[in-house]
Amino acid sequence: MTLRQQFSLLTSALVIVLLAGSLLLTVKNGRDGFQQQLNARAYDAATSLALSMSGVEELDPVELSRQIDALFDRGFFADITFTGVGGNEIHRRARQALSEAPAPQWFMTKVTFDMLPAETDVMVGWQQLGTVRVSSHTDFAYRDMWNMVKAEAIWFALVLLVTLVLLHMLLGWLFKPVIRVEQQALAICERDWQIQENIPRARELRRMVLAMNKMVSKLHALFTEQSATTERLRQESFHDAATGLLNRRGFDQRLEHVLQGTDEHSGVLMLLQVEHFAEYNQREGRQAGDDVIQLVAQSLQQWHLEYQNSVCGRHAGADFALYAPCASRGHADELLQSAFGQLATTALNQRTGLNFHLGGVFLQGDQDVLGSALSRADAALRQAQRHSHARAILYQEDRASQPELTGGQWSALLKSVLQNNHLSLQFMPVIKARGDARELLQLEVYSRIERDGQSMSAARFWPMVEQHQMAAAFDISVIRKVMLMLQNEPLKSNARICINLSPASVIDNAFHQDLVQLIRQYPQQAHFLALEVPEYCVRNAEAELVRLAGIVRPFGVVLGIDQVGTGTVAFSYMKRLPLEYVRIDGSLNRGLHLAQDQRFFIQSMIQIGHKLDLLVLGEGVEVEADVDELGQSGIDGISGYYYSRPFGSLAGVEQWLEESDS
Structure with missing residues (x-):
């Protein structure tokens, strides 16, 4: 019960008690007044009748009856009796004075009059001739008293009603600040x-x-x-002070996480070097050199805006590094030439008088070594530097690989996957960080497709999905498949199943409509669903994220942010967006036990999330030392190869949990 309701009930009870007490006093005083008046009327009538009878000659019975009838016919008396000295009586009695009941029976039962009959002797001189006894009738008193009580009850009810209305308005006004x-x-x-x-x-x-x-x-x-x-x-x-790009530590850490991550990688690593930059710096001055570095950084940032899931960093001096996901060598060469063209037409055009070279290497597989990847990219850079003019060269691998698909073949393959529902899913468990037993918090969803009998991870085919503008269709397909799996294999726990959405889907109105239709088709399964987007998506799609959250939250679907800590967007977005959780990127969790400043950074992000009542999760953890550090930092959940590899079914996750508990 609210405080406002308590005030209303208390005040109403007080008013009712006051009004009821006033009404009872009114009834009591009215009864006493009517009783006194009726007894006085009976006494006056008896005295008057006795005086009248004393003048009747020889006490003529007819005349006495006539006088008694004259008084009785007024209707105010219930009993009039004359008793002579000889014992003869003349009396008149009436059961009721009115044709209808003067008041309800319950009222007459509760309110009673103590009527005293008035007696007066009939005297002639000093001789007593008889006695007159008169009793007043109570019907008129009951009638008048009942009318009075009804009028006062109506008045009290009106007063109570007005009081309650005014009290309600007053409390409403007083409680507005509360x-x-x-x-x-x-x-x-x-x-x-x-x-x-x-x-x-x-x-x-x-x-x-x-x-x-x-x-x-x-x-x-x-x-x-x-x-x-x-x-x-x-x-x-993690960032270079002069350019705002990632510094060498930040870039290498991000790249190593990609190469050693829990899923396959597929992308191109590029190294950029401005030729004879030290001589230019001495000749033109340090400020001119800094201007060139900043112009190159601005060009790379413009290129990064076009490929938002790419990574750009400055290694040292005029050496820069880039990494972007791609699906094939042909796609890698396109990205290499795109970055080369961006630089050649902006910061490093021919008018600057500076020559530059770009070397790249296509990286694809389950795991790769950071040093090896950088060495191959550096070899491609040295090969490009053999040319006097600006050049971009992709490293030529010696090992044989599967024949690459053309753009048309990729499009046909992806359409076939959608039409035939050949998309397969894997689930990575997110375990509660605190507690002895392994408690499941979430399941991250990884998608895969088949090509010539070989499984391809999203890291390999997703760049082509986005290039052919099929991201929304694939995201809906993943969500539908998850809903069907939940319908056929209900989870025993209340864990959320987290599906990563493409930024293209977030801003697609058709995707929103398809998503709502799908959720309405599976309302019970929707309560287990969580949708998450990478942090870099927040900068350009914050309004769309708010709208998406407003659409799905009424159905029990929650929103989260992935890859937290890798973007350049300020953490204040956490308080603006209606989020349920954030997931710290695995590149920040790797080697956490070896880096003091990195631990402090993680702790700060966790504190920010907890102050906003958000669940804070960490991913990509493989060693126990990092798990311990994250647990001590107060993180809520952890995922990574330390616990398990992804499972191909929900039943596999449940079985693994049962075996772990036993």
Whole structure:
């Protein structure tokens, strides 16, 4: 029961008690007044009748009856009796004075009159001739009293009704600040820092609202300060101060995570070097050299905007590195030439007088070594540098590989997968970080397709999915397949199944409509669904993410952010978006036990997430030392090869959990 309802009930009870008490007093006083009046009327009537009878000669019975009837016919008396000295009587009695009942029977039973008959002697001189006894009738008293009670009850009911209405309005006005404080507190939980502008005049309420506003301001300031500190730490640890790109440590860490990740990798690594930059720096001055470096960085950032899932970094001096996912050598060469063209027409065009070269290597497989990948890319760069003019060369692999598909063949393959539903799924368990038993929090979904009997991970075919604008269709296909699996193999736990959406799907209205239709088709399974997007998607699609969350949240579907800590977007998006969880990128979790500054950065991100009531998860963990560090940092859940490899079915996950517990 709310405080407002308690106030209303208490005040209503008080008013009812006061009105009921007033009504009871009115009835009691009215009864006493009517009783006194009736007894006085009976006494006066008896005295008057006795005087009248004393003048009757020889007490003529006819005349006496006539006088008694004259008084009795008025209807105010219930009994009139004359008793002579000789014992003869003349009496008149009436059961009721009115044709209808004067009041309800229950009222007459509860309210009773103590009527005393009035007696007066009939005297002639000093001689007593008889006695007259008169009793008043109560019908008129009951009638008048019942009418009075009804009038007062109606008046009291009106007063009570008006009082309750006015009380409701008054409490509504008084409790507006309290309701706004409640909304303010709930808004804090939703990561919305509201300040009340309308300050109430009542001193107690005013102090409460001002205290709440002060607390909100303090919380917002603390969050902003910690977020800014974490942002600054990220910039200092993983980004180059002059260009804003990743520094060598940050780039190598991201690349190593891709190469050693839990899924297959497929992409192109590119190394850029500006020729004779040291001589240019000495000849033109340090400032001119810095300007060139910044122009190159701006060009690479423009190229990165076109390929948002790519990674750009500065290794040292005028040496830069790039990595972008791709599906084949042909696609890798296209990306290499695209980056070359971007630089050749902007920062390093012929008018600058600076020559540059670009070397790349196509990387594909289950696992690869960072040093080997950089060595092959460097070999391609040296081969390009043998030419006097700017050149971009892709490293030629010696080993034989499967024949590559053309663009048309890729399109046919992907369409066939969609039409024939040949998409297969794998599930990576996310385990609760604290607790002895392995408790399942989530399942990350990995998708695969078949080509000539060989399984291909999303890292290999997804770049072609996006290039052929099929991302929304594939995302819907994955979600539909998950729904069907949940329908056929219900999970015993309440774990969420997390599906990573492409940025192209997030901004696609048709995808939103198809998603709602699919969720309505499987309403029970939708409660186990979580949709997540990579952090770099937030910068250009924040409004669409808010709209998507508004569409799916009523059905029990939640939203999360993946690859947290790798983007350049400020962490303040966590309080603006209606999120359920965030997942820290695996590149930041690898080697965590060896890097003090990296541990502090992870702890700061976890604290930010927890202050916003978000679930914070970590992925890509393979060694126990990193698991221990993440657990001590307060993370909620962890996934990676340390626990298991992905499973091909939900039943396989359930069986693995049962075996782990036993």
